[in-house]
Amino acid sequence: MNKENQFKFDWVILPLLAAVTVIVLWAMVSSIQGVSLPSPLKTWEASKLYILEPFAKRGELDQGILRFTWYSLVLVVKGYALALIVGTPLGFLLGVSKLFTKSLDPLIQVLRPVSPLAWLPLGLILFQKSEPAAIFTIAICAMWPTVLNTAMGVRAIPQDYLNVARVLKLSRSRTLFKILIPAALPYMFTGFRLSLGIAWLVIVAAEMLTGAPGVGGFLWQEYNSLIYEHIILCILTIGIIGFVLDRLMSLVEQRFKTA
Amino acid sequence: MSEYVLLSKLTKIYETPKGPAVIVRDFDLSIKKGEFVSLIGHSGCGKSTVLSMVAGLSEVTSGGVIIGGKEINGAGPDRGIVFQSPCLLPWLTAMENVMLGVDQVFYTAGKLERRQIAEYYLTLVGLGESLDKKPAELSQGMRQRVGIARAFSLSPKMLLLDEPFGMLDSLTRFELQQVLLELWRKDRKTALMVTHDVDEALFLSDRIVMMTNGPEAEVGEILEVPFPRPRDRKAVLEHPEYYKLREQLIGFLEERAHIRPEKKQMELHRVSMAEVPPTNLGSIDKNQTQPVELKS
Ligand SMILES: Nc1ncnc2c1ncn2[C@@H]1O[C@H](COP(=O)(O)OP(=O)(O)O)[C@@H](O)[C@H]1O
Ligand SMILES: [Mg+2]
Numbered sequence: 202m203n204k205e206n207q208f209k210f211d212w213v214i215l216p217l218l219a220a221v222t223v224i225v226l227w228a229m230v231s232s233i234q235g236v237s238l239p240s241p242l243k244t245w246e247a248s249k250l251y252i253l254e255p256f257a258k259r260g261e262l263d264q265g266i267l268r269f270t271w272y273s274l275v276l277v278v279k280g281y282a283l284a285l286i287v288g289t290p291l292g293f294l295l296g297v298s299k300l301f302t303k304s305l306d307p308l309i310q311v312l313r314p315v316s317p318l319a320w321l322p323l324g325l326i327l328f329q330k331s332e333p334a335a336i337f338t339i340a341i342c343a344m345w346p347t348v349l350n351t352a353m354g355v356r357a358i359p360q361d362y363l364n365v366a367r368v369l370k371l372s373r374s375r376t377l378f379k380i381l382i383p384a385a386l387p388y389m390f391t392g393f394r395l396s397l398g399i400a401w402l403v404i405v406a407a408e409m410l411t412g413a414p415g416v417g418g419f420l421w422q423e424y425n426s427l428i429y430e431h432i433i434l435c436i437l438t439i440g441i442i443g444f445v446l447d448r449l450m451s452l453v454e455q456r457f458k459t460a
Numbered sequence: 461m462s463e464y465v466l467l468s469k470l471t472k473i474y475e476t477p478k479g480p481a482v483i484v485r486d487f488d489l490s491i492k493k494g495e496f497v498s499l500i501g502h503s504g505c506g507k508s509t510v511l512s513m514v515a516g517l518s519e520v521t522s523g524g525v526i527i528g529g530k531e532i533n534g535a536g537p538d539r540g541i542v543f544q545s546p547c548l549l550p551w552l553t554a555m556e557n558v559m560l561g562v563d564q565v566f567y568t569a570g571k572l573e574r575r576q577i578a579e580y581y582l583t584l585v586g587l588g589e590s591l592d593k594k595p596a597e598l599s600q601g602m603r604q605r606v607g608i609a610r611a612f613s614l615s616p617k618m619l620l621l622d623e624p625f626g627m628l629d630s631l632t633r634f635e636l637q638q639v640l641l642e643l644w645r646k647d648r649k650t651a652l653m654v655t656h657d658v659d660e661a662l663f664l665s666d667r668i669v670m671m672t673n674g675p676e677a678e679v680g681e682i683l684e685v686p687f688p689r690p691r692d693r694k695a696v697l698e699h700p701e702y703y704k705l706r707e708q709l710i711g712f713l714e715e716r717a718h719i720r721p722e723k724k725q726m727e728l729h730r731v732s733m734a735e736v737p738p739t740n741l742g743s744i745d746k747n748q749t750q751p752v753e754l755k756s
Pocket of ligand 2: 507508509
């Protein structure tokens with residue numbers, strides 16, 4: 202088998218085969234008596250309108266799938282931005298200061314595994330409104346990879362670079378902007394990418410609980426209206442968007458890797 | 461005698477799990493203004509340790525360093541440093557790497573003037589065409605040129621060079637020795653250079669300080685290099701004293717580096733010949749021009 206065929210086999214035929222298998226299994230399970238999982242065909246029939254007119258707005262609860270996705274993305278961007286704004290400086294402090302690391306590390310390790318489902322009620326109590334609560338939840342769940350990777354990046358800066366700063370007696374801010382940030386940038390972007398993944402993961406949970414319009418809210422509402430086909434549509438949409446976001450971020454990440 | 465740089469009883473002790481390790485003890489040296497001094501010795505004897513204490517990058521355990529009448533305290537741009545690897549910041553161009561220091565030292569000068577300083581030194585080292593290249597686009601030799609330009613552009617009180625050409629092939633090394641000599645001739649900076657290359661030391665220095673083996677390394681012997689300046693490689697190699705001096709250096713490194721000068725009890729610190737890194741020097745041929753390296 203030559204290279205090109207091998208490539209086709211590995212990247213087109215094999216994944217296609219796996220996808221077909223899953224769809225067949227799905228069809229089989231849905232045909233079992235007493236299981237209310239909609240079949241692939243029924244799912245397509247029911248979702249067609251939402252996919253073919255992705256930006257339509259027929260009513261508050263009845264909009265094209267990409268329109269819902271857009272609402273979700275806007276919310277994610279807000280929470281994600283907050284995560285970066287808070288997480289990056291925090292990571293720098295942890296990277297620069299042993300004292301900070303020693304005092305904050307246990308706290309971070311404890312807060313990091315807390316589920317968004319647990320943060321959201323706290324957000325609602327703190328902010329009384331659903332949007333800020335959702336943003337708070339996204340930010341607090343998504344910021345940890347940024348914090349930890351930034352700290353790791355700062356700690357990994359070669360002594361040689363720090364010596365340049367010492368020899369030239371650079372001021373703190375010049376050291377930060379001329380040396381620390383550029384040197385830590387590749388690590389920071391790895392953190393940014395992982396954080397974005399989590400932010401997207403959290404949005405659905407947040408929307409489900411707050412009832413905000415978006416893919417997550419739509420999913421929950423259709424569950425309550427017993428339109429199960431749309432649940433599958435939402436799941437696939439969330440997955441694809443998450444994948445695309447990750448690809449985009451890793452392109453940016455690669456750019457900084459070589460710098 | 462005008463002593464410009466004075467290293468006085470410089471001592472470095474590392475605390476290790478096995479107790480204190482005395483790397484360098486009571487290292488005394490004075491350097492005149494505008495003098496070029498080389499420090500030569502076996503690998504691991506503590507040459508870099510001495511240099512980085514003078515640079516202020518490594519803490520002095522005891523003793524002190526005075527430059528131009530002032531005791532040093534920490535690192536600073538009054539000492540231009542060139543290391544074995546040039547330590548350029550990879551995200552900055554050659555120009556920006558030099559400018560980083562120039563902006564810092566000549567903060568009172570105008571922007572244009574500062575650019576001119578950086579450009580001047582980069583052009584002198586032969587990089588006039590590569591100002592805007594990133595280190596990754598430069599060869600190792602060119603990177604080291606940037607390192608040299610950076611050190612000189614700070615207009616420092618003295619230069620500190622730690623095996624600046626150690627990583628280069630011999631052709632590039634010859635070129636860069638020439639570049640360094642040219643720059644030094646213009647600026648006459650007081651310089652202290654670590655090297656393990658006997659020919660390099662002879663070609664560049666006014667005096668060569670031979671260090672004894674560690675631990676507790678100190679100044680062994682000092683060799684005056686009488687070649688007239690400005691020097692040119694051919695004339696230096698043809699100088700009647702050249703091979704005598706060269707053999708003196710090699711003789712020290714081969715035979716006497718492990719012997720403690722007077723005061724100390726030899727038995728206690730004696731390093732057996734077997735422990736001295738092997739040096740494949742053999743007999744020295746009059747026509748040999750290849751540098752002899754005393755690496756282990
Ligand atoms: N942090 C340290 N702790 C203990 N010993 C060290 C440390 N750093 C360097 N040394 C020792 O100091 C000695 C001298 O090192 P160095 O000055 O780099 O030698 P040279 O430059 O002459 O090759 C070496 O034997 C090395 O093992
Ligand atoms: Mg060394």
